[in-house]
Amino acid sequence: MPEVGKLEKVPLRAIWKDEARDFTPWLAENIEVLGQALDLSLRVVQKEKTVGTFSLDILAEDENGEFVIVENQIEKTDHDHLGKAVTYLTNLGAKTAVWLTSDPRPEHIRAMAWLNEASPPDIAFYLVKVEAYRIGDSLPAPVFTKIVEPSVEAKEVGQQKEELAQRHVDRLEFWSELLATAKTRSALHANVSPRKDNWVGTTGGLPGVAFNFVILMDDSRVEMYVDRGPGWRNWNKGLFDLLFDQRSAIEASYGGPILWERLDDGRACRISVTLGSGGLRNRANWSAIQDRMVDAMIRLHLALESRTQEATVKAQLAGRDPMDASAD
Secondary structure (H helix, E strand, O other), rough: OOOOOEEOOOOHHOOOHHHHHHHHHHHHHHHHHHHHHOOOOOOEEEEEEEEOOOOEEEEEEEEOOEEEEEEEEEOOHHHHHHHHEEEEEEHHHHEEEEEEEEEEOOHHHHHHHHHHHOOOOOOOEEEEEEEEEOOOOOOHHHHEEEEEOOOOHHHHHHHHHHHHHHHHHHHHHHHHHHHHHHHHHOOOOOOOOOOOOOEEEOOOOOEEEEEEEEEEEOOOOEEEOOOOOOOOOHHHHHHHHHHHHHHHHHHHHOOOEEEEOOOOOOOOEEEEEEEOOOOOOHHHHHHHHHHHHHHHHHHHHHHHHHHHHHHHHHHOOOOEEEEEEEEH
């Protein structure tokens, strides 16, 4: 049978006793080994590059002439080296940061992954684990393993998060303007505050009944949402049914068609009007969209409020008020 050697892990300190005096000079002379692991073509520009009162281990450049900073730590990762990596990259105008370590902490793995998501598309962060092995009496060989690296998927996730954050900002602004307009025409939402969600609403004094404004990216709607919570499904459906029986009169009062959603697979019900006049991304038309939403809400509220109060009483008299949760 063929003889097969046994792979033995070698402590890094047995090879490079001192990080600055031993490991960094070796890496600078063998930068192509790191480059191969990262699929980058690297050339050393300077060792121990001064950055303010700090000293970068290795400043390199890639095949495009862009700076690459390399920060070495042949021990467990810490906040100090994470901060240095970001500091060196930003102060030197580098495009790539490489942090080498023998023991990456989970917290720093997540931090480096987040930096890849949050940074511009041309900025890259690598977290690389350094190990050494030998077979028998052979010389120890370094092994570089990418723990965190940039990717198209990570950048797309970051872009989606950025867009989501901007969407929250836009919604706050949109609701601030809409509620200010609504307050001049109706007291219904006078005490409602702007929020980052895609809806704002109020109960209007009716338990389990909310009158909501909803803004989507390309559309908007107003609605009456019925949900008194767990144990009240039958009550929700009973109230909806009593209102649906008056559908023609309610739609005549509103002045147009209404969407009736009993939502049989769930607990709640919805009675709504989709306006089709644009949504959050149509910033230039926000004023017109808000005006139409306020007008539709006033008409929907007037068409439904008194009938909802009457239907609530009828539902209770008909035994549809499920104080016994087993009724659901």
